[in-house]
Amino acid sequence: MAGPSSSAAGRRRPLHTLWFLLGGWIAGLWVGEQGWLAPVWWLAGTAACALLTILLRRRPSARRWPLLVLALCLGALRMLPLHPALDEHSLPRFNDAGEFGIRGVVVEPPRLSGTTQRLHVRAEHLAGPGLDQDVHGDIEVILPALPAYRYGDELLLTGRLSTPARLGAFDYRAYLARRGIYSLMRYPRVQLLRADQGHPLMAAVYSLKDRLRGIIERIWPAPYAGLLSAMLLGDERGIPSRLEDALRASGTSHIVVISGWNITLLAALVTALLTPALGRRRAMVGALAAVAGYTVLVGFDPPVMRAAIMGGLTLFALLTGRRSTALRGLSIAALLMTIIQPYALWHLGFQLSFAATLGLITLYPLLWKGWQALREKLGWAGRRSPFQALEEIVLVTLAAQCWTLPILLFQTGQLSLATLPANVLVLPAQPPLLGLGALAVLAGALWMPLGQALGWLAWPFAAYTVWFVEKMAGLPWAQVTVPPFTPALLVLYYALLTGLTVWGGLPAERRQELWQYGRRHLPAYAGLSALGLSAVLVWSAALSLPDGYLHVYFLDVGQGHASLIVTPAGHQVLMDGGPDGTLILSHLGRHMPFWDRELDAVIATHPDSDHVNGLFAVLEHYRVREVLDAGFAEGADVTRRWVEAVEGAGAERAPAAVGTQLRLPDEGLMLEVLHPPASCPEVLADNDCSAVVRLSYGRLHILFMGDVECQGEGLLLGSGADLGAAVLQVAHHGSAAGTTDQLLTAVSPAVAVISAGAGNPFGHPAQAVLRRLAAHGAAVWRTDQQGTIEVISDGERVWVRGRR
Numbered sequence: 038m039a040g041p042s043s044s045a046a047g048r049r050r051p052l053h054t055l056w057f058l059l060g061g062w063i064a065g066l067w068v069g070e071q072g073w074l075a076p077v078w079w080l081a082g083t084a085a086c087a088l089l090t091i092l093l094r095r096r097p098s099a100r101r102w103p104l105l106v107l108a109l110c111l112g113a114l115r116m117l118p119l120h121p122a123l124d125e126h127s128l129p130r131f132n133d134a135g136e137f138g139i140r141g142v143v144v145e146p147p148r149l150s151g152t153t154q155r156l157h158v159r160a161e162h163l164a165g166p167g168l169d170q171d172v173h174g175d176i177e178v179i180l181p182a183l184p185a186y187r188y189g190d191e192l193l194l195t196g197r198l199s200t201p202a203r204l205g206a207f208d209y210r211a212y213l214a215r216r217g218i219y220s221l222m223r224y225p226r227v228q229l230l231r232a233d234q235g236h237p238l239m240a241a242v243y244s245l246k247d248r249l250r251g252i253i254e255r256i257w258p259a260p261y262a263g264l265l266s267a268m269l270l271g272d273e274r275g276i277p278s279r280l281e282d283a284l285r286a287s288g289t290s291h292i293v294v295i296s297g298w299n300i301t302l303l304a305a306l307v308t309a310l311l312t313p314a315l316g317r318r319r320a321m322v323g324a325l326a327a328v329a330g331y332t333v334l335v336g337f338d339p340p341v342m343r344a345a346i347m348g349g350l351t352l353f354a355l356l357t358g359r360r361s362t363a364l365r366g367l368s369i370a371a372l373l374m375t376i377i378q379p380y381a382l383w384h385l386g387f388q389l390s391f392a393a394t395l396g397l398i399t400l401y402p403l404l405w406k407g408w409q410a411l412r413e414k415l416g417w418a419g420r421r422s423p424f425q426a427l428e429e430i431v432l433v434t435l436a437a438q439c440w441t442l443p444i445l446l447f448q449t450g451q452l453s454l455a456t457l458p459a460n461v462l463v464l465p466a467q468p469p470l471l472g473l474g475a476l477a478v479l480a481g482a483l484w485m486p487l488g489q490a491l492g493w494l495a496w497p498f499a500a501y502t503v504w505f506v507e508k509m510a511g512l513p514w515a516q517v518t519v520p521p522f523t524p525a526l527l528v529l530y531y532a533l534l535t536g537l538t539v540w541g542g543l544p545a546e547r548r549q550e551l552w553q554y555g556r557r558h559l560p561a562y563a564g565l566s567a568l569g570l571s572a573v574l575v576w577s578a579a580l581s582l583p584d585g586y587l588h589v590y591f592l593d594v595g596q597g598h599a600s601l602i603v604t605p606a607g608h609q610v611l612m613d614g615g616p617d618g619t620l621i622l623s624h625l626g627r628h629m630p631f632w633d634r635e636l637d638a639v640i641a642t643h644p645d646s647d648h649v650n651g652l653f654a655v656l657e658h659y660r661v662r663e664v665l666d667a668g669f670a671e672g673a674d675v676t677r678r679w680v681e682a683v684e685g686a687g688a689e690r691a692p693a694a695v696g697t698q699l700r701l702p703d704e705g706l707m708l709e710v711l712h713p714p715a716s717c718p719e720v721l722a723d724n725d726c727s728a729v730v731r732l733s734y735g736r737l738h739i740l741f742m743g744d745v746e747c748q749g750e751g752l753l754l755g756s757g758a759d760l761g762a763a764v765l766q767v768a769h770h771g772s773a774a775g776t777t778d779q780l781l782t783a784v785s786p787a788v789a790v791i792s793a794g795a796g797n798p799f800g801h802p803a804q805a806v807l808r809r810l811a812a813h814g815a816a817v818w819r820t821d822q823q824g825t826i827e828v829i830s831d832g833e834r835v836w837v838r839g840r841r
Contacts, residue, residue: 055368061105062372065112066379076117082110115379128160128174129219129822132200135804137165142234143190146243149274154182175218188243189235196225200821202796210795215380242333246270252481256492261499265474267293271335280503283510288456289463295341304328346370367394388444396440399538404432434460443530455515463505470498583607587734591826592624596794597647601628604703612640612741616647618654635660638699642743643668643727644675656686665693667713667728693728706734711758724769725749735832740784742768746775760784763835764828767791771802781813788837789815790826
């Protein structure tokens, strides 16, 4: 079979290499965000792959795979600086710890929403009871809409810092974390200290944007001014909520997003104005500068950056005479954007913008070709269609929807049935609206009467857009709720779509050749695939083998407790299971080898639902050798269900009482129950009958306190047991009813771990407990702030890290 010519292969090779780099880089960003490996492993991988790439520099085809892994390692390294550095000056350490006075600067224009405004404040100094120190960290501040604050205002905020919580299906905490914000302050007392403390260049940019928005509001009334502000300046604050909902329901929200059309219009306008005076080449340099300035003006949202980078690459190609392709531009844009803003990868706007553009580049030509073939079969070939513009809009919308719809279904579970008719009938009005609107604003900046005259020319298109979008959104079938895409279905869909697109883009002769080639070589490819899959499984199993260190995971299960102990030899003990069976199973699947479904022991410290509910799912899905439990009262319904679950799992059950020891095959490792007594006194509350377990390995001791409160602590302190431990699991999620000074003196912990849910209604952890821990010199780690906390030890040294 004849292969492609060497010249064609040479032209494709740089693009293929770019795709390899982009794929590896994006995979690296995702892996790095998970925090699975220590930085040293990524550095070692980078060095090894870079050396291998150099050695294979004369073998381009063989060099791609080291390049792929090199890009993956670099992507993971790029994420490392974005993980929060928690030291004594880190602002999130003061979350949920009382009222403080915080001095900071507003680093973005406020975001208005109805009667509220949200400020992004960079903290500089913190003062409170016994505290007066410099800090670092950003805050999301929620305030009434008035008085209004501005970029660069230095404020003194007095109030309580809290950890952002998940709001229903929306992970508000993750959303803010990807903007570098880990603290939230609601309606604090505010004092304006000084204005104009931001960067002078950005202050000038925001001032210009405010002036242009003021011109728009003088030319057009609401809601048309809000629509034009969004389309021209990327400022959606003036769009009323009713219109915003209508745009979303009708599938036309993309018309208010800065896109390639804005960039193309700007570049063409600047080039046309400057060419007579400067010549075409210098005019295009001016257009490049204008595109860069416009991007700074409207902001660095993913669609804006994508359009600006692709437009800039096109202008650069024209200047230098180099060949430019849309796919190459899109790939470079994605690479540059995620280098500058790695968290853009998780931004819905980034995903939709790139998916839509990819659909227009790859699928639209095939749809147009198919439509022309159909016209030819119908005998319409050679006739000029009066509806050609509408035909193109339909095909453009279909191409974009094919690539973006699965993302929308995956992220929102909402399907807009009005998308196709709405776009067909509303898109023709957008080019004149955008062009006349831009001219009106520029003219208004020079002479307002001229701007207003041009504004009247643009107004019918704006009025039609608003009227039609609201009418379409009002239809009963405009938007429906559907079952969301699962990740597996999403991957399968895009794999099939990509395969069909590539296949459809090949010449008929080439498709026939590949079909014949595939039939002849299918057995060989199947064998290689089987070998590759076997290698992956073998390496996965090898990487899951014990590393000789003790690992204790304090799992982020929300408002509850669950800890997984993995011994140096690979034995596993689960202490409590949190409130949610699905969540604990997910954690176990992540932290245990993929092939391992066995736990050496399960310890239920007491029968509260936030500790034991998840264990029912564990007993159903895992083989458990031994179960220790405490506090299960005879005759209680939960006890009956618990005994049935343990017996159904075939596990041996024993009481977790003073003196009970759990010895695993690892040399020098033991778990010992220090509380409660074999017969828990009736005067003790249920929480005070919770099991207290001390893990010993070499010189390391970890004390798990369950939900024990003051009375139980008193009994424990009076028992004479050795309570000394380097790591303390703080009792009852940091409740004020426990963790007394007497206990902390006896334990003397260097590290305190608090398992609590973000934004929980109980106020856990209590401020008093946090103050006591600070007074005793314990470094506090919290699952509501840092996610799952991992303690690693060789029996002598201890390392602690968060795994959010």
